[in-house]
Amino acid sequence: MEPIQIGMVVSGIMVLFVVLGMRVAFAAGMAGLVGLVWIFWAKFGYAPDKLGKAITVSVKVAGQVPHSKVSTQALSLIPTFILIGYLAYYAGLTKALFEAAKRWVGWLPGGLAVATVFATAGFAAVSGASVATSAVFARIAIPEMLANGYDKKFAAGVVAAGGTLASLIPPSAILVIYAIIVEQDVGKLLLAGFIPGAFSAIIYGLLIVTLALILPNFGPPVRGFTWAERFKALPPAMPIFFVVFIIIFFIYNPFGGDAWGTPTEGGALGAFVVFLMAIWKGMRWAQFRDALLETAKLAVMIFTIIWGVLIYVRFLGFADLPGAFSDFITGLEQSPMLTLVMILLAYAVLGMFMDAIGMLLLTLPVVYPAVMALNGGEMVSAADSAFGMSGPMCAIWFGILVVKMAEFCLITPPIGLNCFVVAGVRPEVSVQDVFKGVAPFFIADAITIALLVSFPWIVLWLPSQV
Amino acid sequence: MAGGSSVLEDDSTLSKLDQRLHKIEMVLALVSGFAVFATMVFAVVSVSGRNAINMPVPGYVDWIEQLMPLIAFMGIAYTQRDGTHIRMDILIGRLSGRALWAAEFITTLAALILMILLVWGSWEHFQRSFDFGRPWWSNDSSIDIALPIWPAKLLVPVAFSTLCLRFALQLWGYGRAFIFGLSDPVAVPMIKSAAQQAAEEAAMLDSDT
Amino acid sequence: TEWNVSVWGKRRAFTEHVEKLAELVSEKTDGEFTMNVSYGGLSKNKENLDGISIGAFEMAQFCAGYHRDKNPTITVLELPFLGVNTLDEEVAVSHAVYGHPAVQADLARWNAKLLMTSPMPQYNIVGTGEPRDSLAKMDGMRVRATGGIGKAFSAVGAVPTSVTATEAYNAMESGVVDTVAFAQHAHLAFRTIDQAEWWTANLNPGTVNCPVVVNVDAYDALSDKEREALDSSVDEAIAHYLTNYGELLTKWEGILAEKNVTKVTLSDAELDAFRAKAADPIREAWIADMTAQGIPAQELYDLVMDTLKKQRM
Ligand code: NA
Numbered sequence: 002m003e004p005i006q007i008g009m010v011v012s013g014i015m016v017l018f019v020v021l022g023m024r025v026a027f028a029a030g031m032a033g034l035v036g037l038v039w040i041f042w043a044k045f046g047y048a049p050d051k052l053g054k055a056i057t058v059s060v061k062v063a064g065q066v067p068h069s070k071v072s073t074q075a076l077s078l079i080p081t082f083i084l085i086g087y088l089a090y091y092a093g094l095t096k097a098l099f100e101a102a103k104r105w106v107g108w109l110p111g112g113l114a115v116a117t118v119f120a121t122a123g124f125a126a127v128s129g130a131s132v133a134t135s136a137v138f139a140r141i142a143i144p145e146m147l148a149n150g151y152d153k154k155f156a157a158g159v160v161a162a163g164g165t166l167a168s169l170i171p172p173s174a175i176l177v178i179y180a181i182i183v184e185q186d187v188g189k190l191l192l193a194g195f196i197p198g199a200f201s202a203i204i205y206g207l208l209i210v211t212l213a214l215i216l217p218n219f220g221p222p223v224r225g226f227t228w229a230e231r232f233k234a235l236p237p238a239m240p241i242f243f244v245v246f247i248i249i250f251f252i253y254n255p256f257g258g259d260a261w262g263t264p265t266e267g268g269a270l271g272a273f274v275v276f277l278m279a280i281w282k283g284m285r286w287a288q289f290r291d292a293l294l295e296t297a298k299l300a301v302m303i304f305t306i307i308w309g310v311l312i313y314v315r316f317l318g319f320a321d322l323p324g325a326f327s328d329f330i331t332g333l334e335q336s337p338m339l340t341l342v343m344i345l346l347a348y349a350v351l352g353m354f355m356d357a358i359g360m361l362l363l364t365l366p367v368v369y370p371a372v373m374a375l376n377g378g379e380m381v382s383a384a385d386s387a388f389g390m391s392g393p394m395c396a397i398w399f400g401i402l403v404v405k406m407a408e409f410c411l412i413t414p415p416i417g418l419n420c421f422v423v424a425g426v427r428p429e430v431s432v433q434d435v436f437k438g439v440a441p442f443f444i445a446d447a448i449t450i451a452l453l454v455s456f457p458w459i460v461l462w463l464p465s466q467v
Numbered sequence: 468m469a470g471g472s473s474v475l476e477d478d479s480t481l482s483k484l485d486q487r488l489h490k491i492e493m494v495l496a497l498v499s500g501f502a503v504f505a506t507m508v509f510a511v512v513s514v515s516g517r518n519a520i521n522m523p524v525p526g527y528v529d530w531i532e533q534l535m536p537l538i539a540f541m542g543i544a545y546t547q548r549d550g551t552h553i554r555m556d557i558l559i560g561r562l563s564g565r566a567l568w569a570a571e572f573i574t575t576l577a578a579l580i581l582m583i584l585l586v587w588g589s590w591e592h593f594q595r596s597f598d599f600g601r602p603w604w605s606n607d608s609s610i611d612i613a614l615p616i617w618p619a620k621l622l623v624p625v626a627f628s629t630l631c632l633r634f635a636l637q638l639w640g641y642g643r644a645f646i647f648g649l650s651d652p653v654a655v656p657m658i659k660s661a662a663q664q665a666a667e668e669a670a671m672l673d674s675d676t
Numbered sequence: 677t678e679w680n681v682s683v684w685g686k687r688r689a690f691t692e693h694v695e696k697l698a699e700l701v702s703e704k705t706d707g708e709f710t711m712n713v714s715y716g717g718l719s720k721n722k723e724n725l726d727g728i729s730i731g732a733f734e735m736a737q738f739c740a741g742y743h744r745d746k747n748p749t750i751t752v753l754e755l756p757f758l759g760v761n762t763l764d765e766e767v768a769v770s771h772a773v774y775g776h777p778a779v780q781a782d783l784a785r786w787n788a789k790l791l792m793t794s795p796m797p798q799y800n801i802v803g804t805g806e807p808r809d810s811l812a813k814m815d816g817m818r819v820r821a822t823g824g825i826g827k828a829f830s831a832v833g834a835v836p837t838s839v840t841a842t843e844a845y846n847a848m849e850s851g852v853v854d855t856v857a858f859a860q861h862a863h864l865a866f867r868t869i870d871q872a873e874w875w876t877a878n879l880n881p882g883t884v885n886c887p888v889v890v891n892v893d894a895y896d897a898l899s900d901k902e903r904e905a906l907d908s909s910v911d912e913a914i915a916h917y918l919t920n921y922g923e924l925l926t927k928w929e930g931i932l933a934e935k936n937v938t939k940v941t942l943s944d945a946e947l948d949a950f951r952a953k954a955a956d957p958i959r960e961a962w963i964a965d966m967t968a969q970g971i972p973a974q975e976l977y978d979l980v981m982d983t984l985k986k987q988r989m
């Protein structure tokens with residue numbers, strides 16, 4: 002059998018075991034190891050006495066991957082971003098943000114829902130994980146919306162959708178993972194997420210205001226806050242801005258001149274500030290220990306899937322599958338833009354059944370080189386490219402697009418994780434309710450994605466300033 | 468794609484072993500957590516040192532790279548114990564009884580075999596970096612300040628061995644559940660809906676504030 | 677016979693001899709002996725020796741400085757201020773060292789046979805602001821430099837700072853480092869030249885040594901014709917590499933002019949002072965250290981010096 006065919010069969014085995022309920026990390030690692038054995042044995046001409054040698058070589062090759070791939074400084078951002086999120090909760094930042102947003106934008110039609118979106122966007126600036134953001138806001142924002150007469154389906158939908166902002170607005174664990182798989186500059190990718198994230202939040206906000214104007218019983222504005230009360234609500238939320246400020250200045254100095262350090266350092270410094278804040282707000286050993294354990298659990302889960310998938314990717318390297326797929330994609334006789342849109346649609350379908358990190362890790366090693374080839378290669382200049390942007394810029398643009406797709410999948414049935422989480426936190430809301438309430442946000446997301454595809458400068462303007 | 472689950476306990480041998488291993492796993496996971504905290508503090512020290520007294524931590528990148536395996540591997544069995552490693556339960560969530568335990572048994576067995584092989588493979592990786600006859604027993608060193616790499620590489624087979632123990636216990640649990648047709652077996656993660664899971668996550672946050 | 681070859685990054689001046697070798701070998705054997713060059717698909721660059729030792733692939737490139745303890749003997753070629761001035765000299769000293777029995781024994785621990793070098797020019801520094809054209813001005817300078825070169829800079833009071841090559845551009849922009857030491861192609865590839873206001877033309881503090889090795893068993897298993905094709909192609913592949921890198925160096929001059937980067941020249945007095953402070957103590961420490969490990973360090977160092985002398989006759 003040709004390596005390409007072996008690649009297909011082994012990928013099939015992996016999918017089978019994933020569907021059977023095997024943990025994705027181990028299913029991918031197992032498929033990779035089986036594939037390596039197959040490739041090496043094929044190389045030895047399937048001689049029966051060489052099977053042992055093929056297994057030995059494969060096990061040694063696979064055994065390198067976990068340590069080798071994990072000992073990367075850039076990956077240290079992931080646990081740091083997770084820790085920030087947990088500490089921010091103990092630092093009381095969630096409540097402070099919601100209160101401030103309520104006082105400032107509550108007067109708008111559908112004001113509390115708009116406030117929820119902006120508060121989740123603010124929390125996104127310290128939290129690197131979408132699901133955690135939804136879980137936290139479901140407890141704070143939904144009761145308040147219900148008390149003010151908002152429709153419960155819609156109140157739940159707002160929180161589920163708002164949570165997805167956390168993975169675009171930096172810090173973002175998933176953007177770091179993308180940067181590492183495709184070997185692009187982490188700082189620029191994080192920076193690139195900023196405007197699309199804010200942009201998504203604004204589109205969500207506009208959607209809510211429009212709905213509130215059309216539907217008479219949508220939910221009343223919250224008025225009556227004096228300017229003094231508004232300004233009083235800001236200081237408790239200040240640490241968020243301080244963290245944003247630190248992270249931005251460590252990636253890029255907006256006033257020209259030197260940035261203050263690397264993104265890794267910025268993330269760490271941000272986490273440290275939130276840590277001090279949490280202690281000041283009364284976090285004690287028991288909570289700190291829980292935060293560390295939860296961070297460890299989430300980080301280990303992510304790292305395990307990273308190395309598991311990378312064993313599979315190592316096998317793909319020996320089978321040269323990425324090269325073959327990229328030849329196939331570039332050989333298609335249709336416009337590159339159509340191909341790109343089809344790839345994004347395929348992500349929408351896949352995302353219905355998979356979680357975001359697993360989906361990106363499994364697909365990017367094959368899809369990313371194909372998309373880069375579609376644009377004209379990694380080193381192509383903007384003038385010669387298919388999408389009108391240079392290779393590195395295309396890498397950033399595609400990264401934001403797939404991450405936005407992955408986030409979109411967090412609110413689509415049947416496995417929209419954010420919706421499950423919101424329903425789980427609020428016993429009075431069923432999963433069906435959340436899916437109904439979040440439906441309008443599909444439209445908002447579809448518009449956002451269409452705009453990001455049509456006007457790449459929304460994504461690329463900020464990183465190109467660096 | 469749901470993860471976390473609860474593990475039932477009783478006073479059977481299996482459950483006692485499960486609880487004992489759980490204690491060890493928790494300590495190792497805390498080591499992971501502290502390593503996260505340490506990388507954070509370390510970065511802060513490095514930034515301050517560089518900006519305040521022009522003294523960056525020598526070999527900062529090398530040190531972080533040595534810390535990463537502590538973060539990534541030590542908690543691996545703890546994470547498996549309650550089923551946090553993600554999977555797709557769209558099919559398995561619909562099974563029950565013996566069909567469920569059979570599916571769990573098969574995938575757990577496959578994972579156990581994989582991990583035993585990876586203990587071997589990662590041990591070989593460690594061995595290539597280790598030599599009793601050399602200074603610091605080191606046969607492989609970091610790029611900048613030449614730290615020996617074997618301690619970090621040794622963590623992998625050690626952590627993977629604890630995961631093998633965990634898988635072996637779960638295999639025992641699933642096998643028992645299959646043979647006796649149990650509905651609530653001990654020592655294995657029970658599937659929870661994403662909703663249950665989220666509720667518990669929220670409860671955890673509640674209890675602490 | 678089909679060989680897998682593990683290199684990393686993208687195809688560039690640094691990998692041209694490997695590509696040329698694959699081309700020549702296939703030509704000479706009428707396609708019987710082919711090589712698939714994989715850029716990072718088979719292994720991480722720091723683990724190419726592990727892959728050779730396992731037998732995962734048959735040929736690989738790596739740099740000695742990535743892991744001193746894996747290949748202590750070749751690090752002689754990375755000592756600061758060896759006085760190697762041209763790529764031809766770099767090839768000559770490298771291949772002389774690769775031929776030494778102690779070096780071959782060192783690499784045999786990895787089941788590896790040294791085939792050829794990937795000659796790299798000296799790692800000169802780029803920086804912003806006032807040119808660091810004297811030792812006094814290097815005091816307190818934060819420089820991205822690893823291994824022996826990093827040690828040399830710290831000997832004159834500079835502060836070697838750890839950043840990865842891919843982060844070098846950001847590190848320079850953000851002031852994490854003031855200067856970056858790279859060979860020319862890397863200044864281009866990692867875009868540090870885009871930040872630079874000046875480049876030291878004659879500091880020549882040293883370089884890294886990056887051999888290409890083959891798996892011993894795979895080499896022995898070649899037919900006589902294939903082995904002959906491989907061995908006879910090395911010089912041609914190196915010649916191709918040198919021509920190609922030569923073009924890059926010409927282009928480099930053009931880029932310096934285009935980007936308005938000042939070529940900084942250090943006076944002989946300053947260079948002598950640098951050598952006295954950095955070269956001698958570091959070399960002596962290296963010799964003492966390696967001798968203690970049972971490596972004929974002095975002999976290897978003398979071999980480099982003699983070869984250099986012969987090369988210049
Ligand atoms: Na975020």
Ligand code: NA
Nearest residue numbers: 353410416417
């Ligand atoms: Na979904």
